[in-house]
Amino acid sequence: MTIPVDILKHRHAKLAAALQSAGLEAIALNPGPSLHYLTGIEFHLSERPVVCLFRAEGAPVLVLPELESAKSRNLPYELQAFTYPENPREWLNAYEKAVQAAGLRASAGKVGVEDRVLRLLEYRLLKQAAPEADWVNAENAVASLRMYKDAAEQAAMQKAVDVAQKALEATLPLVKIGMTENEVSAELMMQTLRHGSGKPPFEPIVAAGPENTANPHYFPQGRKLAAGELLLVDWGASHDGYYSDLTRTFAIGEVSAELQKIHQAVQDANAAAHAIAAPGVTCGAVDKVARDVIEAAGYGKYFTHRLGHGLGMEGHEEPYMRGDNTLPLEEGMTFTIEPGIYISGTGGVRIEDDVVVTAGGLRSFSDMPREMRVVG
């Protein structure tokens, strides 16, 4: 999305405050959602190292390849750009100039980075350019901004959910016994684009049968849909750079009472989490209420992952809905609720929704039926 200049400037001011309170001289960001969030510029993460340095005061300083220099021109805010030509031996020179311009060349202070995004490629250049600086993980500095979605961001996420739901509804009538997981996945991805999605955030996980559905991070491997088994679909869409990430689990024809019981337990856990999540409730407490439901049903040890994760410009981001996370929810936070039960040899069920914390409690972006529907 094109980010209005006043929103960019507001974010710069909030980041500056976050840097100051964290005792950071600057933060160095390479291509990824945080860089886009703060600059409005889109870069691919490539073999050419790109870094932008943000400080508490002064314009951001960007290092980028000459051939992308157009991206640093005619911006609606001040930015200092240093470019390098195609020969990698020229990279360090540009990094040294940028670090100098940012006042970090001889600094022995703390400079923040995002451990989860910054690669050794950029890190080694930064370290050579500012050898005395202390490069510390400061993911929270940007995450603490990005975690709160404004109205435009929430609208984009709602749209990404709407598109994804419509795409699956358009796909379901085409799902037949004998199709492969991969055929369902391809059809769903096509429907996702047809319904107006940007580049899908990930290839749909379409898992069928007692082993594949029980593998939470499965990649489709060609199993054919067979009657009496489960079909798990984990899919998403994007709109203006914001993601949806949903899961529903279906019965292929009629399934056993045990599979129905498992599905019901997951559905109840999902509902319990929706019911409790609200401002002031901790992430851990939301995880616990869902986990308690599944434990009471006798399946506790088969709920092998956290309840959910933050969602926005990334498929997984802050806040993480983990039992040990004492962060209290606040208005504008967006995350997934996705309890699951995975029994290898029997089957796996997950029901995943995307939600936003509101003043009054919680609003679910997703509203597709959660009960076990029959396909095939």
Add this chain to the structure above:
Amino acid sequence: MTIPVDILKHRHAKLAAALQSAGLEAIALNPGPSLHYLTGIEFHLSERPVVCLFRAEGAPVLVLPELESAKSRNLPYELQAFTYPENPREWLNAYEKAVQAAGLRASAGKVGVEDRVLRLLEYRLLKQAAPEADWVNAENAVASLRMYKDAAEQAAMQKAVDVAQKALEATLPLVKIGMTENEVSAELMMQTLRHGSGKPPFEPIVAAGPENTANPHYFPQGRKLAAGELLLVDWGASHDGYYSDLTRTFAIGEVSAELQKIHQAVQDANAAAHAIAAPGVTCGAVDKVARDVIEAAGYGKYFTHRLGHGLGMEGHEEPYMRGDNTLPLEEGMTFTIEPGIYISGTGGVRIEDDVVVTAGGLRSFSDMPREMRVVG
């Protein structure tokens, strides 16, 4: 693609030899193409750190989340796996065990990493687990294997090119004056999937008009197609994890003599590179022959990037077709030939093909017409 076990074992043996000749005790790979190439296992790059340690002798050692542990079971080769639960405080413990098992816990030797893929997230854990080791960039160790594509890999790339070309041919009749760049991009992506592509390697670059076509790494921003302007389409498909990456530039209606001249110069440069590339010719020499054509036409300073890049499991990989690259081409190497001329305010032209070096010279996977076709 499911990689046959004999091919995986062959790759392990070649990697072991590469490690020994580079004086490396091991190489540590996180999720990305190299890890998949060597293990056959697919991982998303996520907030949960995954690393596999390969040594010159002994089974690979993998650290992964418990919830993905199914991926490390029933493999057709020996592998030692260490898992961690959902709490990030448990990560280091698993890393320490893995590093111990790989014999690196107290090592002061060199351990290779891929600077372009490894993040600080994994690097800090590895460093804490083996504090004396010297973590050196060893991208070449795996790149030197991956650079040579075997018959199955070449067949997958040919398929990825075929699918992409068919998708663009199906899109072109729908392209009309007044459509936006983004509408063309969405239609092309849908056609790419309809023609059998896996997840497209990147969102198509569809650029229209005198400014946007002149920005080599443009992202579509809604400009409407107008008569007398250029339309540049840079797109790709995937098949079994292998990519295509192509560009063609079209005239929207009739365009000026200057734009025609620019297009002809790029087309001639593309042809010159095709004609010279063969075993023994250096990457730099191929770049030079194309650059000479564009310089002779008077546009040298507007060809702002290298001639091309390796292509395979990544959009950009070794070998890079850069003027200063003295690497001689060898049979099985695959790369792009993509000369371009970019004149801001006038327009930009790029013609990109995907090719493989053969015993006799070069084979082009792509064969769509390269002359300037008229659309709209």
